[in-house]
Amino acid sequence: MTTPSIPQLNVGLIGGGFMGKAHSLAYAAMPMFFWPAPAIPVRHTIAEVSDELAAGAAARFGFQHSTGDWRRVIDDPNIHVVDIATPNNSHAEIAIAAAQAGKHILCEKPLAPTVEEAKAMYEAVKKAGVVNMVAFNYRRTPAVALAKKYIEEGRIGKVLSFRGTYLQDWSADPSGPLSWRFQKAVAGSGTLGDIGTHVVDLARYLVGEISAVNAMMHTYIKERPLQSGGADKLGASDKNASGPMGKVDVDDEVLTLLRFENGAVGSLEATRNAFGRNNYITFEIHGSEGTVFFNYERRDELQVFFASDPSDARGLRTVYTGPNHPYGDGLWPIPALGIGYGETKIIEAYDFFKAITGDGVVSPNFEDGYKTELIADAIVRSAQQKREVEVEAVLV
Numbered sequence: 001m002t003t004p005s006i007p008q009l010n011v012g013l014i015g016g017g018f019m020g021k022a023h024s025l026a027y028a029a030m031p032m033f034f035w036p037a038p039a040i041p042v043r044h045t046i047a048e049v050s051d052e053l054a055a056g057a058a059a060r061f062g063f064q065h066s067t068g069d070w071r072r073v074i075d076d077p078n079i080h081v082v083d084i085a086t087p088n089n090s091h092a093e094i095a096i097a098a099a100q101a102g103k104h105i106l107c108e109k110p111l112a113p114t115v116e117e118a119k120a121m122y123e124a125v126k127k128a129g130v131v132n133m134v135a136f137n138y139r140r141t142p143a144v145a146l147a148k149k150y151i152e153e154g155r156i157g158k159v160l161s162f163r164g165t166y167l168q169d170w171s172a173d174p175s176g177p178l179s180w181r182f183q184k185a186v187a188g189s190g191t192l193g194d195i196g197t198h199v200v201d202l203a204r205y206l207v208g209e210i211s212a213v214n215a216m217m218h219t220y221i222k223e224r225p226l227q228s229g230g231a232d233k234l235g236a237s238d239k240n241a242s243g244p245m246g247k248v249d250v251d252d253e254v255l256t257l258l259r260f261e262n263g264a265v266g267s268l269e270a271t272r273n274a275f276g277r278n279n280y281i282t283f284e285i286h287g288s289e290g291t292v293f294f295n296y297e298r299r300d301e302l303q304v305f306f307a308s309d310p311s312d313a314r315g316l317r318t319v320y321t322g323p324n325h326p327y328g329d330g331l332w333p334i335p336a337l338g339i340g341y342g343e344t345k346i347i348e349a350y351d352f353f354k355a356i357t358g359d360g361v362v363s364p365n366f367e368d369g370y371k372t373e374l375i376a377d378a379i380v381r382s383a384q385q386k387r388e389v390e391v392e393a394v395l396v
């Protein structure tokens with residue numbers, strides 16, 4: 001077998017926490033799954049908040065170089081791709097600098113804590129002409145991509161309604177620390193930006209543009225034990241209930257009705273305080289000729305109902321994703337061997353590098369991230385004003 005000629009592209013990864021781990025794994029594994037790969041991502045430099053943390057992250061995640069100053073990644077002419085895996089309030093500054101330096105950019109979600117920053121990021125990448133992607137990876141679960149395929153093929157007819165949830169329980173314990181995810185200045189919002197935006201992304205991907213919302217938001221746990229910086233352990237440790245407390249200034253729960261431009265209606269429900277739920281991302285989409293239902297906790301499966309099924313065999317049934325489904329040629333050879341979180345990130349890396357070495361087109365991109373922020377902003381205003389609010393148009 002001859003080895004095809006494949007470009008090697010150097011990656012500078014900023015942030016060595018949960019997403020630093022997930023993205024490093026994806027870069028190492030992507031060519032093992034998708035071959036010939038569109039490019040070999042070279043783990044060139046990783047940046048953290050100190051030289052010491054960066055050196056540890058480089059050793060752990062297989063990077064050649066490390067730095068305690070992310071600006072060295074931007075200034076390095078050998079780096080082709082900047083990957084932003086830091087808390088939300090640093091996304092805009094890093095992304096705009098990276099775009100101005102001509103780097104292709106993968107940025108974690110939410111694109112930014114505010115609409116203004118998201119807009120500035122979108123304008124920067126548009127002006128620079130670099131490939132850009134926002135890491136809403138759940139749309140790259142094969143069963144989600146299969147639902148999209150069925151909808152586009154008209155297999156469930158005209159879409160009538162969307163019901164989406166994202167329920168977790170890692171913040172249900174009041175002794176969980178006041179990590180960056182509970183601080184508006186860092187995160188922008190709470191559950192809404194952190195996990196509600198994943199559902200917004202799925203709704204836009206599967207059904208279409210959202211035109212109006214009617215929302216409620218609530219904070220159940222108003223203060224938490226202080227945490228002195230560092231990565232967010234997602235409620236798992238650092239519990240310090242008897243220590244000094246700090247104010248939570250973000251939402252724990254968001255509920256909203258949705259209106260879509262194409263006439264469909266829907267709902268979104270997200271909380272990190274749902275005891276017993278872990279990564280319960282679900283959607284049920286009803287069409288004029290069928291239904292699809294997905295639950296991320298059973299992510300090899302898509303439940304389907306087609307009105308064209310024989311009347312004596314009607315009922316929701318399960319399709320297990322495998323080689324005959326989206327991304328099936330690169331993943332595992334037998335359905336239900338098991339799609340994991342890692343696979344969604346490997347597919348994300350594959351599509352991102354394919355855009356860099358191909359036609360430059362990938363989604364969700366910064367325009368999608370900006371639109372999602374406009375929807376999140378409308379949700380906040382709707383909850384404050386206790387009425388239906390229209391989503392503002394993209395302004396550039």
Ligand code: NAI
Pocket residue numbers: 014015016017018019020047048049070085086087088090108109110135136137194230231232233
């Ligand atoms: P984390 O708290 O686990 O790690 C963040 C890391 O960034 C920490 O190690 C911290 O020291 C480092 N950091 C902070 N400021 C930095 C700077 N200026 N320069 C270099 N390093 C810096 O956070 P996590 O969970 O990895 O989240 C990062 C981003 O990824 C967030 O925007 C979050 O919303 C997103 N995320 C997305 C997920 C998805 O499913 N797509 C899952 C988890 C997080």
Ligand code: SOE
Pocket residue numbers: 168194195234272
């Ligand atoms: C915590 O709620 C979190 O890590 C989110 O930040 C991610 O976006 C989600 O995918 C998993 O949960």
